[in-house]
Amino acid sequence: MNRFLLLAFFVLVSTSACFAALDRGAFTFINYDLELRVDPSGQALAARGKIILRNDSGEPQKIAAMQISSTLSWRLMQVAGKPVQFETQPYTTDIDHTGSVAEAIITLPAAVPPQGTVEIEMGYSGTISADATRLTRIGTPATVALGSDWDQISASFTAVRGIGFVAWYPVEIEAASLSSGNALFQALGDWKAREAQSSLKVNFCWINDESPLTVVANGQLLGIGRASPREEGQGITGCTPYHFAPLGLTVPTFAIGNFVALQQPLTTVYHIPEHEAVAGDYATAAQKLAPFVEQWLGQPHDRVRVVELNSAQAAPFESGGVFFTPLNSEDPKPLQLQMVHQLAHASLASDRPWIYEGVAHFLQAVEREQQDGRQAALDYMSGQLPPLVEAERAVDEAAAKGQSSPAEAERQSLINATDDVFYHTKAMYAWWMLRDMLGDQALRRALQSYRTEQDKEPSYMQRLVQAQSKQNLEWFFDDWVYRDRGLPDFQVESAYPRKLLAGEYVLTVTVKNTGDARAEVPVTAKAAQGEMSHRLLVPAKGTAVVRIRIPAAPTEAVVNDGSVPESDANNNSLKITPPPHSP
Ligand SMILES: [Zn+2]
Numbered sequence: 001m002n003r004f005l006l007l008a009f010f011v012l013v014s015t016s017a018c019f020a021a022l023d024r025g026a027f028t029f030i031n032y033d034l035e036l037r038v039d040p041s042g043q044a045l046a047a048r049g050k051i052i053l054r055n056d057s058g059e060p061q062k063i064a065a066m067q068i069s070s071t072l073s074w075r076l077m078q079v080a081g082k083p084v085q086f087e088t089q090p091y092t093t094d095i096d097h098t099g100s101v102a103e104a105i106i107t108l109p110a111a112v113p114p115q116g117t118v119e120i121e122m123g124y125s126g127t128i129s130a131d132a133t134r135l136t137r138i139g140t141p142a143t144v145a146l147g148s149d150w151d152q153i154s155a156s157f158t159a160v161r162g163i164g165f166v167a168w169y170p171v172e173i174e175a176a177s178l179s180s181g182n183a184l185f186q187a188l189g190d191w192k193a194r195e196a197q198s199s200l201k202v203n204f205c206w207i208n209d210e211s212p213l214t215v216v217a218n219g220q221l222l223g224i225g226r227a228s229p230r231e232e233g234q235g236i237t238g239c240t241p242y243h244f245a246p247l248g249l250t251v252p253t254f255a256i257g258n259f260v261a262l263q264q265p266l267t268t269v270y271h272i273p274e275h276e277a278v279a280g281d282y283a284t285a286a287q288k289l290a291p292f293v294e295q296w297l298g299q300p301h302d303r304v305r306v307v308e309l310n311s312a313q314a315a316p317f318e319s320g321g322v323f324f325t326p327l328n329s330e331d332p333k334p335l336q337l338q339m340v341h342q343l344a345h346a347s348l349a350s351d352r353p354w355i356y357e358g359v360a361h362f363l364q365a366v367e368r369e370q371q372d373g374r375q376a377a378l379d380y381m382s383g384q385l386p387p388l389v390e391a392e393r394a395v396d397e398a399a400a401k402g403q404s405s406p407a408e409a410e411r412q413s414l415i416n417a418t419d420d421v422f423y424h425t426k427a428m429y430a431w432w433m434l435r436d437m438l439g440d441q442a443l444r445r446a447l448q449s450y451r452t453e454q455d456k457e458p459s460y461m462q463r464l465v466q467a468q469s470k471q472n473l474e475w476f477f478d479d480w481v482y483r484d485r486g487l488p489d490f491q492v493e494s495a496y497p498r499k500l501l502a503g504e505y506v507l508t509v510t511v512k513n514t515g516d517a518r519a520e521v522p523v524t525a526k527a528a529q530g531e532m533s534h535r536l537l538v539p540a541k542g543t544a545v546v547r548i549r550i551p552a553a554p555t556e557a558v559v560n561d562g563s564v565p566e567s568d569a570n571n572n573s574l575k576i577t578p579p580p581h582s583p
Contacts, residue, residue, distance in 0.1 A: 022063055022065055022105060023057055023059075023061065023063075024065060024172050024173065024174045025057070025174065026055055026056065026057035026059075026061045026064075027053040027054065027055055027056065027057075027061065027064055027112075027172065028053070028054045028056045028194055028195065028198070029051055029052075029053055029170070029171065029172070029195060029198060030052050030053070030054045030117070030197075030198045030199070031050075031051065031052040031198065031199050032049065032050075032051050032169060032170075032198070032199065032200040032201060032202070033049050033050045033051075033201045034047055034048070034049030034050075034169060034200075034201070034202045034203070035047065035048055035049055035202070035203045035205060035239075036168075036202055036203070036204050036205060037205045037206075037207065038153055038158065038204065038205065038206045038207070038256055039153075039206070039207045040153055040154060040155050040158045040206065040208065040213070040256065040257075041155045041208070041209065042127070043127045043128065043129050043152070043153045043154050044125070044126070044127050044153065045072065045125065045126065045127070045128055045153060045168065046123070046124075046125035047123065047124050047125065047168075047169070048076070048121075048122070048123040049121070049122070049123075050119055050120065050121045050122075051066070051119070051120050051122065051170060052117050052118070052119050052120075053112070053117060053118050053119075053120065054115065054116070054117045055112045055113065055114055055115060055116050055117070055118075056114075056115070056194075057114060058114055059114065060111035060112065060113050060114065061108070061111060061112050062107065062108055062110075062111040062112075063105060063106065063107060063108065064105075064106045064108055064112075064118065064120065064172075065103055065104065065105045065106065065172050066103070066104050066106070066120075066122070066170035066171070066172055067091065067093075067095075067096075067101035067102065067103045067104075067167055067170060067171055067172055067173065068101060068102050068104075068124050068167045068168070068169075068170055069096045069097075069098060069101060069102070069126070069128065069166050069167045069168060070090060070096065070098045070099075070100035070101055070102050071098060071126045071127050071128060071129070071131070072102060072124045072125060072126035072127075072128075072167075072168075073088070073102060073124060073125065073126050074086065074088050074102060074104045074122070074123075074124050075123040075124055075125055076121070076122055076123035076124075077104060077106055077120065077121075077122050078120070078121040078122070079108060079109055079118060079119070079120055079121070080109070080119075081121075082109070084106055084107060084108065084109060084120075085106070085107040086104045086105060086106040086107065087104070087105050088102055088103065088104050088105075089102075089103050089105065090102060090103075091103040091175060092175060093173070093175040093176060093177070094134040094176060094177050094178045094184050095163065095164060095167065095171070095173050095176060095184070095187070095188065096134070096165075096166060096167045097131050097132060097133070097134060097149040097151055097165055097166055098131045098133050098134070099133040099134035099137060100133075101167050102124075103172075104122075106120065122170070124170075127153070128151065128152060128153045128160055128166060128168065129152050129153070129154065130146055130149070130150065130151070130152040130154075131149065131152075132145030132146045132148065132149040134149070134178055135148060135149060135178070138178055138179050143313070146313065147313040147314060147315050148315050149165065150309065150311055150313070150314035150315065151165050151166045153256075156310060157257070157309070157310040157311050158255060158256040158257060159253070159254070159255040159256075159257075159307075159309055159314075159324060160253065160254060160255075161251050161252075161253040161317060161319070162251045162252040162253060163188060163191060163192065163251055163252075164184075164188045164251060165251070169200065169202070169252070171191065173187055173188075173191050174187065176188070181390075181394065182390070182391055182394055182419070182421075185419055185420070185421070186419060189417075189418030189419045189420070190418060192247075192249045192418060193249075193418040195247050196246060196247060196248050196249065197246045197247075198246065198247050199243070199244070199245035199246060199247070200219070200243070200244040200245070200247055200252055201222075201241065201242075201243045201244075201245070202217070202219075202241070202242055202243075202244075202252070202254075203239050203240070203241045204217065204239065204240050204241070204242065204254055204256065205237060205238065205239040205240075206237065206238060206239075206256050207230070207235060207236075207237050208235055208236055208237075209235045209236075210235065210236070211236075211258055212227035212236060212238055213227075213238065213256050213257060213258060213259075214240075214256070214257065214258070214259040214261075214270065215240035215242075215254060215255075215256050216254070216255050216256075216259060216270050216305075216307045216322070217240075217242040217252065217253060217254040217255075217322075218244075218250060218251075218252065218253050218305075218319055218320030218321065218322035219242040219243055219244035219245075219250070219252060219320065220242065220243045220244070220245070221240070221241075221242055222241040222242060222243050223240070223241050224240075226238055226239075242254075244320070248320075248351065249353055249418070250319050250320035251319040251320070252320075253317070253319055253320070253322070253324060255270070255307050255308075255309070255324065257272065257308075257310060258272060258273065259271065259272065259307075259308070260272070260273050260276065260279075262276065262279045262280060262283060264283035264284075264286070264287060265287070266283075266286050266287060266290055266300060266303060266304055266343070266346070267282065267283040267286045267287070267303060267304040267305075267306065268303055268304070268305050268306070269282050269283055269306045269307075269308070269327075270305075270306070270307045270308060271308040271327060272308060272310055275308060275327050278327040278328065278329050279306075279308070279327055281327075281329035281335070282306050282327065282329065282335065282339065285329075285332070285335050285336055285339045286304050286339045286342065286343060289336060289339050289340050289343055289367070290343060292340070292367065292370065293340060293343040293344055293347055293363060294347070295444060296344075296363060296366070296443075296444050296447055296448075297344060297347035297348045297359070297363075297447055297448060298347060298448045299347065300343060300346040300347040301346070301347065301349065302321065302345070302346040302347075302349075303346060304323075304339065304342040304343055304345075304346050305321065305322045305323065305342075306322075306323045306325065306327075306342070307322060307323070307324045307325075308325070308326065308327050309324050309325055309326045310326075311326060312326050312328070313326075314326050316338065318341065318342070321342070321345040321346065323338065323341075323342050325338070333371055336367060336371070337364045337367055337368060340360075340363050340364050340367040341360045341361070341363070341364050342360075343363075344359055344360035344363045345360055348360075348447065348450065349452045350450070350452045350455065351452060351455070352415070352455065352461075353417065353420075353423035353427075354414035354415065354417060354422075354423045354426075354427040354430070354481065355427075355450070355455075355461065357420070357423050357424050357427065358414070358423055358424070358426075358427025358428055358430065358431055359427075359431055359447065361424050361425070361427065361428035362427070362428045362431035362432055362435075364380075364428075365377045365380055365381050365428060365432060366435075368380040378561060378562035378563060379562070381425075381428060381429060381432065381562070381563075381565075382562050382569075384424075384425045384428070385425065385565055387421045387425065388421050388422070388425045388426055388487075388565060389487065389565075389567055391412070391419065391421050391422070392484075392486045392487050392567065393567070395412065395484060395486060396486055412484045413481065413482055413483045413484045414426060414427050414430060414480065414481045414482075414484075415458045415481055415482055417484075422484075425565075426480075426565065429563075429564070429565045430480045430481060431443075432563055433476070433480070433519065433520070433563065433564060434465065434473075434476070436520070436522075436535075436563055437469075437471075437473075437476070437520050437535075438465070438468070438469040438471065439469075442465070442468040442469040443465070443468070443469075445468040446461075446464045446465040446467070446468040446469070449464050449467075449468070450464055458481075458482060459477070461481075462474070462477045462481070475518055476518075476520075479516075479517040479518045479519075479540070480517060480519075485515075485516040485517040485540065486515055486516050486517060486567070487515055487517060487565050487566050487567045488513045488514075488515035488516075488517045488518070488519045488521075488538070488540070488564065488566050488567070489513065489514045489515045489566050489567045489568050489571075490511055490512070490513055490521060490538065490559040490560050490564075490566055490571075490572055491511070491512045491514070491559070491571045491572065492509060492510070492511060492512075492523075492557045492558070492559050492572065492573060492574035493510040493511065493512040493543060494508075494509070494510045494574070495507055495508070495509045495510070495525075495554070495557035495574050495576050496508045497553065497554050497576055499553075500549075503551070504549055504550065504551050505525075505527075505549070505550050505551075505552070505553055505554055506547050506548070506549055506550075507525040507547070507548045507550060507554045507557060507576070508545060508546075508547050509523050509525070509545065509546050509547075509548065509557045509559075510543055510544075510545050511523060511536060511538050511543060511544055511545075511546070511559045512538075512542075512543045513538040513539065513540060513541065513542060513543070513544075514541065515540060515541070515566065515567060516540045516541065517540055518537065518538065518539050518540050519537070519538060519564045520535050520536065520537045520538075520564075521535070521536060521538060521559055521560050521563075521564045522534070522535055522536075522559075522560065522561050522563065523535075523536050523546050523548065523557065523558070523559050524548075524557070524558045524559075524561065525548040525550045525554040525556075525557055526554060526555055526556040526557070526558060527550055527551075527552035527553055527554050527555055528552065528553075528555060529551070529552045530550075530551075530552065531550070532548050532549065532550045533548075533561075534546050534548050536559075554576050555575065555576055556573055556574065556575050556576060557573065557574050557576065558572055558573040558574075559572050559573075560572050
């Protein structure tokens with residue numbers, strides 16, 4: 001099922017709510033207050049708490065449903081202090097690493113009217129061990145799959161991510177499969193967007209035999225964790241409360257272990273005791289890169305937080321400004337890119353993902369340029385392009401079939417995007433294009449003048465950038481930020497050389513754009529002895545002409561050096577055959 005069929009399915013479900021018993025999209029989970037008991041040696045988790053659900057459908061709802069990971073079991077369900085009837089069913093879906101959830105279907109004591117709320121007290125328990133079923137069943141080799149789905153509770157390594165990885169807190173999402181193109185990411189993006197204003201408070205408690213453990217999560221720490229002995233011979237226990245409020249697009253993630261915190265002026269690295277030296281390499285890298293990030297974003301207002309994943313195969317993961325990663329400093333270049341990303345988060349706060357994440361990804365590309373030059377940066381960006389081309393193609397195909405209303409066309413505009421391929425990759429390119437158009441200085445001043453508390457409307461960033469560049473950028477923000485117009489596709493339609501008296505040439509190049517987004521793009525005249533480039537604004541579904549002076553006979557005209565993302569970069573050059581009798 002592609003992303004738009006899925007959307008159509010959602011609409012179908014919600015409009016038929018009065019007939020169907022279960023509307024999985026009816027309730028928004030607006031407030032969580034949980035206590036989690038984690039026993040690493042038993043791989044066990046037990047939770048108890050309260051969740052407030054708000055009915056955001058247009059119909060009264062008598063049935064509510066909640067999903068948790070399939071290795072957990074529901075134990076308790078109460079409303080207003082009284083047990084309520086509920087049934088549990090296994091439900092196949094790839095929102096959880098096990099490829100399935102345990103769904104509780106709860107009959108409420110009274111129907112909840114539209115916009116009404118109900119508080120449900122619930123408990124659940126079970127185990128969370130490493131499980132990559134959702135990946136192995138679509139053919140991913142087990143070692144690769146477990147490197148991606150590394151979440152687990154165990155004596156040697158406890159780290160668990162939330163929505164999209166492990167349903168360790170209750171959610172409710174219509175089934176989505178990894179084998180259906182972008183559908184899973186779309187469903188997860190929709191859920192996160194819905195929950196962005198919600199609050200999740202969790203008291204993380206642990207039980208251990210001998211030594212105290214530390215809890216690190218990517219929310220706000222509400223108090224210092226204290227350890228206390230349990231009954232004679234029962235080991236020790238402790239709790240650390242964290243608050244995720246508002247949740248935003250954060251994936252609530254916790255790690256529990258025998259961590260030591262390495263504190264440097266800008267950075268805290270939580271590492272296992274044996275890895276102090278490599279933890280120091282991370283902090284040093286951040287320290288060295290701080291002046292570079294400060295040039296762009298000003299002084300950091302927050303610390304860089306790195307949490308060690310004590311599993312060398314685990315893929316690094318970043319959310320909520322905290323970076324979870326195995327520590328490895330053998331190759332300094334990727335480490336520098338990671339630290340630039342985290343420094344960007346520590347320096348630029350924004351509730352808009354295309355700004356918060358987009359700028360962090362953009363500065364990674366700029367750092368890649370610092371390392372090995374512009375071509376390396378363009379290669380780094382184009383390595384991330386294929387999923388964006390794929391996602392934009394899905395939008396185009398839906399539009400061609402008439403499935404997309406104007407409101408839908410705005411769905412994955414950068415300003416509204418909930419799918420990370422847009423607010424990571426497309427946003428990275430948008431910032432890079434702005435930099436190419438305006439220059440470093442104007443863009444740096446614009447970014448440094450940004451204040452998240454003043455960002456009340458989508459055009460705020462446009463006004464800051466225009467104030468610094470003295471250029472009207474309405475067209476750019478319209479085509480790349482406020483609307484999802486897909487990607488351009490450039491071709492060199494024609495290229496005519498003319499020899500000038502002084503031995504120079506002028507190459508007249510006509511560039512065609514068959515896409516729906518305008519862009520300013522470099523056009524290059526190449527000769528055996530060198531090349532000359534000009535920038536050209538090419539309209540959507542149109543052509544533009546540029547004349548390039550070059551001191552030798554041009555042999556080729558090329559549009560786009562890779563700095564503008566386009567749907568097909570294989571049709572961008574035209575070889576020039578010399579005129580039959582040159583003067
Ligand atoms: Zn990030």
